[in-house]
Amino acid sequence: MAEFGPCEDWPVYWTCDIDTYSPEVTGYAVRAASRVLWALSGRRFGQCPVTWRPCADDCGDFTSVPLWDWRVGYSMPPWDFYRLPYCSGDCLGGCSCTHIPTIRLPDSVSRVVEVKLDGTPMATGTYRRDSRSLMRTDGHAWPRCNNLALDDDQPGTWSIAAILGEEVPDSGRLAMGELACEILKASSGVDCRLPPGVTQLVRQGVTIQYPDMGQLLKEGRTGLYLVDMFLAAENPDGLKQRGRVYNVDRVLRRRP
Incomplete structure (x- = not known):
């Protein structure tokens, strides 16, 4: 890297x-x-602003645990690429006794600034960060697909803006x-x-x-x-x- x-x-x-x-x-x-x-x-x-565009390996395959491409965009990257597993949050490994869709974040994340779905920032309280995880708390799942051909202010996209370092x-x-x-x-x-x-x-x-x-x-x-x-x-x-x-x-x- x-x-x-x-x-x-x-x-x-x-x-x-x-x-x-x-x-x-x-x-x-x-x-x-x-x-x-x-x-x-x-x-x-030193802290760096980044924007990730998560996308599962195969948006049509729900039989296996997906992996995520983390699309990072900034001018002078100390880390230019992440590929991290998706944790469902089901009652496995002491994670949770209710289904909480969860995205794992790198240790280097200082804070999450904004999450966008279909080009619209998610409301406060619909997600929270817990240690290395970003959990969705509004009862919905994180999208598996992400139209990477479009900017993150368009329908069919989603992104996570964060501060690293x-x-x-x-x-x-x-x-x-x-x-x-x-x-x-x-x-x-x-x-x-x-x-x-x-x-x-x-x-x-x-x-x-x-x-x-x-x-x-x-x-x-x-x-x-x-x-x-x-x-x-x-x-x-x-x-x-x-x-x-x-x-x-x-x-x-x-x-x-």
């Missing part, structure tokens, strides 16, 4: 005075810092401010605290030891206090991305 970067810039708690910099330069620094911290923190933080914590916003400030200074030719290429400097009998930049980068650190405190707390093992589980025996399906 392709991962192209954070969907939007991370929020910033500035740790320096940015009044002397132009909005254009400040924007460059924020975008650069967002991408760096997103990658170093394991591609975990975790919100950037306060420690991440402070880390953004520190890193973006140092990038601003470096881009303007001003002395900054980003680690230099040298590891040791001797002047007038005084030895100054600098961290090894190459080793820092290998460990997923930058040498900046707030940044490295955030990374040590949120990604102590230096993971490159969130864990995933793949079924090698699963039949490959077409992608949108």
Whole structure:
């Protein structure tokens, strides 16, 4: 699955005075810092709006448990495709003692924004989210078919609009401010605290030891206090991305 970067810039708690910099330069620094911290923190933080278009494998076959194509639409997807099973909600596995049509959602869903049926948003109270499930509570089943040739504001379609990902914590916003400030200074030719290429400097009998930049980068650190405190707390093992589980025996399906 392709991962192209954070969907939007991370929020910033500035740790320096940015009044002397132009909005254009400040924007460059924020975008650069967002991408760096997103990658170093394991591609975990930052929220993305998505719209799914569920559709069963075979709309005419009711003898087997259907699988759903999750059609995702956004410009810079961290996850570009889901194919998830449909859970009927019957009294199986302790799920429920009444029939509650249920769609399973990915763990990364932060909240469901809107559900449309036949181009019309469903009313509040006709569905609810419970952990990883989206349950329909108005006594009707979720549609098996979805006319993917039409936009989701047309009859015969349905869609789920949601927000994926975790919100950037306060420690991440402070880390953004520190890193973006140092990038601003470096881009303007001003002395900054980003680690230099040298590891040791001797002047007038005084030895100054600098961290090894190459080793820092290998460990997923930058040498900046707030940044490295955030990374040590949120990604102590230096993971490159969130864990995933793949079924090698699963039949490959077409992608949108």
